[in-house]
Amino acid sequence: MALPVLIHLLNRLRYRSVKWAAMMFLLSATKSSIRRARLRHYMILALRTLALLFLLLALARPIAGGWLGAVAGGAPETIFLALDRSASMEAVGNTRKSTREHALELFSEGAGLLRGNVRYVLAESAGLSVQEVQGADSLAELSLCQATSSAADMPALFSKILEYAVENRCGDMELWVASDMQASNWRLTSPEWQSLKERYGALPQDVRIRVLSLAPPMSENIVVDLTDSRRTSRASGDVLLVTARLERNMPGASVVLPVTLAVEDVGEQEDVEVEGASTWLMKSVPIASDDKAAGWGSIEIPADGNAMDNKCYYTYGGQASELSLLVADAGDAARILSIASAPDPKGMNQACLRSSPASLGEVEWSQLAMLVWQDASAGSGEALIEGFCRQGGTVVIFPPGRKSASILGLEWGDVETASGDTHFSVVSWESMEGPLARTGDGKDLPVASMSVKKRQGLGQVNEDLFRLRTYASYRDGRPFLQGAGLGRGHVYICTTLPSKGWSDLARGTVLVPVMQRLLARGAVRLGGAENGSVGMAWKASGAANWTSITGEGKDPSRDAGVYQIDGKLVALNVPAAEHDLELVQEDQLRRALDGLELEFVDSNVGEGRKNTASEIWPLFVFLMGMSLLGEALMLSGDRLIERKEVPDDQ
């Protein structure tokens, strides 16, 4: 780059002498234009330098723009292709290509730019499998890259990748993460990201994370989301009650939608007017009262922007009593928990039984829906509790108020008391699904208004048994409510008690809905039918036999449908969180992964815009031409001076 400067200076030094008569004009012109002259001189030098620079850049034939511009360059040893296979990735735009398909194309194109020996490892969100692949060209043909009805657990995917990298001693690596950035999948508020950030940061090798943000195409899409299905006994006989919600991503004028409600394979179509953003659909179908068997069905709407959410499945079983068992110290907490478990025993066919750790052997576990535990360890009853949970029961554990061991390998830590007039506030919770989810009409539970004076957290967790997920946390990040799957059942741990001195949970506005939801969950196993979401939990349930009722070859970890598992019907649908349109923004992701080398490439999919980079050497040739033209104009610009002369009129 010093060359044009040298040429320019040498040019200036080469001058000849001219004897000159009109010195007076020369002196005047020099005086008046010395500043302008200097500026012009520097501009000419700058334009010459730029022209040479652009020429060099054009000769280098660079790539720029979008995803490919980001990945072009030196290749690492290992590239992890992290693919979000959640149901929302099946949205299509004008190009009739889904977000997932577009992501695979971009992976392939990006890999095509890299030279050298690069190892490609595919990590997919549906099964959390991480395995090496032969290049990125044929990803679309792999079964591990096909569409699913599942959600994506991005923290878990990042964790799996990290484990693979450590186990396989990968060298310098890059994570190419393709996702539609759905907030429900990324769960950036989860404390898991802090741990991931530290663990990635501690790796000795260079790690770069390239996130390919594939914004979903803005095409009209209506989701059919099952809310509830159950058999109800009425005076006239048993009735199947099915409730679903039709949600529009582009609410506008009302539309009439043909909705097909099928009981098993027999369907009936009905026009439903969908107004605004969502419409509730409630159908009641008579069931022969002597028909005690569980059944299933589906609700379907016409195909639109995303084929994965146009059909939902439901099951219904026999009516059963919702029994819960309370094992707790005597006191206020036990009384409140008993009421919350069975607020209206006769009206709702519920009951809350009492027992003690020593009497667990006498319990009819097969008739229970939920175990509520607020005591020390179970001793010999431990195996019964675990078996109950694995069979589909729900176990809810409350702190004993003293540092002690608990059931299922848990140990309680110290009791903490908020100082003075302060209290522990719950500031974040899962509102889309889980025990603290919004109500059916979209209202939040009043979690934020809870007042917790005392809490007791866990000291130790048996991670071989289950991995806890936080459903709600206090301001200081400690969990208020945690849970985990254990077999086909679930374990939930609450870190405070509904008694005076501990919290105001006894008000019931949070406690009762939570306990009733957990009870309903546990009661499903008793009716011979269950509704759930597609996901890994089913694959990991340890069920010996599962059979797809609604199509061959389906997998409960990725495909929606009705399955039979251990004699029970299970309807699995797209998780409700997949319908949430909230997206993760770049600044949020950067905060969550602060300290890691992160590149965020925003890409728009499917609206006719192709997010591939292009060679931009023509741009540099054009810029070089402009620079030379500018230099020429600056050098010859004086020819454009208009001369004005006084006319001769003598």
Next chain:
Amino acid sequence: MSEGAQRDYLDSAVLSRLSRLTLEARAPMMGSVSGIHKSATRGSSVEFAEYRKYVQGDDIKHIDWRVYGRTDRFYMKEFEADTNLRCYLVIDTSKSMEFSGKGMSKFEHARRIAATLAWLLIHQGDAVGLVCYDNKLVKEIPPSRSPVHLRNIFDSLDKIETKGHTDTAQVLHNLAEKAKQRALVVVFSDFFAEVDALMDSFQHMRFKKHDLAVFHMLDRQEVDFRFDRPIRFVDLESPYSMVTDPSVIRSGYVKEVQNYLNGMKSGSREFGVDYRQVFTDDNYEQILASFLLERMNKKPGSRK
């Protein structure tokens, strides 16, 4: 024509063509010899001008008897006295006149035009003198009509060398006072000086009733300033020099020159100076023909 044949700055063919034209003064001249130019005074000369009443003592041979026959009154014919033109050819011989872009220098071009004019004047019976100057008078030959005088002028033009710096205004002021009678003063210079000072001297000349004609000698390069590389400009009239990149300052230079030339034109017009710009690559015959014809056509009652 013999004088012209010996000088390389004279072309006999041009002289022959131009001799058909007459150099005329724009204003009446004063002179004791009858010539082709109108005299400022009325006298008993060849051409009848007007009548006046007879007064005792007038020469009766000028009485117009036809008028007497018609009017019974005696009237005297008044005649305009044709007299000779006195012309000073004033040539700037300072060092700046030595400049030559391509071809002829300003001085050589001025000499050619001045010499041709001198020849024409002598051959039409007018008196011509020569003044050469730089910052002072270098050579002065008073006006004369004699052909021998023409040789003196040409000899001086052959020998003169350009040197020194210019002070045109002072020389013109001195000449304005020195020339007692009205004269045609033709100045050949590049006039590289303050316009105001020059206009003062022009005004002085005009005040003294001289017919002032100015040939502003210029070279194209001095006006256009076209150079393709940095140049060290060495002043012809001083030891000063400067290095500059003409491409950088050209626009400013051209603007300065244009302002100056416009000032010269407008000032000359204001003071009734016959001003013309002459570039060294201009055809001098056309310049002179234009100069002569304009004067012939603009003069009232001039001979065709």
